[in-house]
Amino acid sequence: MLDLGLLLTLYPPPKRGAMNTTVPPAIRIKGIEKSYKDLHVLKGVDFDVARGSVFALLGSNGAGKTTLVRILSTLLKPDAGTAEVDGFDIGADPGRVRESISLTGQFAAVDEILTGRENLVMIARLRQVKEPKAVANGLLARFGLADAGGRRVATYSGGMRRRLDIAMSLIGEPSVIFLDEPTTGLDPEARIEVWNIVKGLADAGTTVLLTTQYLDEAEKLADRIAILHQGRIIVDGTLAELRTLLPAATVEYVERQPTLEEVFLSLVGDRSPAADQAAEKDADKEGTR
Ligand SMILES: Nc1ncnc2c1ncn2[C@@H]1O[C@H](COP(=O)(O)OP(=O)(O)O)[C@@H](O)[C@H]1O
Numbered sequence: 001m002l003d004l005g006l007l008l009t010l011y012p013p014p015k016r017g018a019m020n021t022t023v024p025p026a027i028r029i030k031g032i033e034k035s036y037k038d039l040h041v042l043k044g045v046d047f048d049v050a051r052g053s054v055f056a057l058l059g060s061n062g063a064g065k066t067t068l069v070r071i072l073s074t075l076l077k078p079d080a081g082t083a084e085v086d087g088f089d090i091g092a093d094p095g096r097v098r099e100s101i102s103l104t105g106q107f108a109a110v111d112e113i114l115t116g117r118e119n120l121v122m123i124a125r126l127r128q129v130k131e132p133k134a135v136a137n138g139l140l141a142r143f144g145l146a147d148a149g150g151r152r153v154a155t156y157s158g159g160m161r162r163r164l165d166i167a168m169s170l171i172g173e174p175s176v177i178f179l180d181e182p183t184t185g186l187d188p189e190a191r192i193e194v195w196n197i198v199k200g201l202a203d204a205g206t207t208v209l210l211t212t213q214y215l216d217e218a219e220k221l222a223d224r225i226a227i228l229h230q231g232r233i234i235v236d237g238t239l240a241e242l243r244t245l246l247p248a249a250t251v252e253y254v255e256r257q258p259t260l261e262e263v264f265l266s267l268v269g270d271r272s273p274a275a276d277q278a279a280e281k282d283a284d285k286e287g288t289r
Pocket residue numbers: 036039041059060061062063064065066067068
């Protein structure tokens with residue numbers, strides 16, 4: 001079982017009537033600094049995230065992406081600087097911030113022993129959502145997990161786990177969602193499924209802050225991209241703005257080779273329910289051995 005204390009921190013029950021009337025931005029970060037002993041990880045980070053947009057925070061391993069996400073989700077206190085999430089100050093109003101957000105960490109937080117449906121029902125109960133079972137079933141259907149809902153998560157593929165993880169984070173309809181490296185470790189098809197989920201969230205008006213090490217992910221998904229490097233945001237703009245930072249494109253003839261990803265996807269085809277079922281069967285065999 002997962003630690004219930006941790007779950008309650010991550011999924012506190014929403015307060016009714018906690019409507020906020022504040023207007024954009026959904027996230028405002030000013031001068032955030034954080035050190036771990038002598039390691040000065042964040043040296044003054046500033047940026048805004050517009051309501052209903054997808055914002056990609058790019059950075060290499062160890063750049064401080066998770067540290068910033070943990071600060072914004074009130075799990076870690078900054079040494080300096082301020083941030084507002086959904087109009088609430090992370091220092092003065094951490095409870096209200098937690099009511100507005102959900103966090104999907106870099107490592108799937110699903111409980112292996114429980115079934116997919118039981119995981120969802122548990123979180124729905126923690127968040128005091130009405131009709132937890134109906135909410136769970138709705139999310140299973142929405143994330144292509146209806147058939148797998150009654151099986152233990154231990155038998156799920158990596159992509160299925162990540163989808164369940166994101167489904168869990170949507171319970172209670174948070175207005176801001178943090179996805180910390182949502183596709184790290186996933187195969188190309190599962191990555192595309194997660195991308196589609198993120199696009200769907202943004203289309204529905206949710207603000208998404210995602211961190212990634214993958215340039216193509218930021219390019220495909222984000223309305224705005226910031227690069228965190230050596231403790232600071234070194235660029236922050238739309239893809240078009242970022243492109244203008246490079247010298248103007250020159251036209252030259254290049255015979256374009258397909259990327260390995262295109263080759264892979266054309267050979268294995270799009271992820272179909274049949275592919276999921278095959279993955280599940282394999283996982284079943286593993287489980288009964
Ligand atoms: N609890 C901690 N104690 C000490 N150092 C840490 C801790 N958490 C992270 N770090 C260090 O801080 C740096 C940034 O880590 P992190 O925020 O996880 O980066 P990213 O998510 O971009 O990979 C890394 O060098 C990491 O080793």
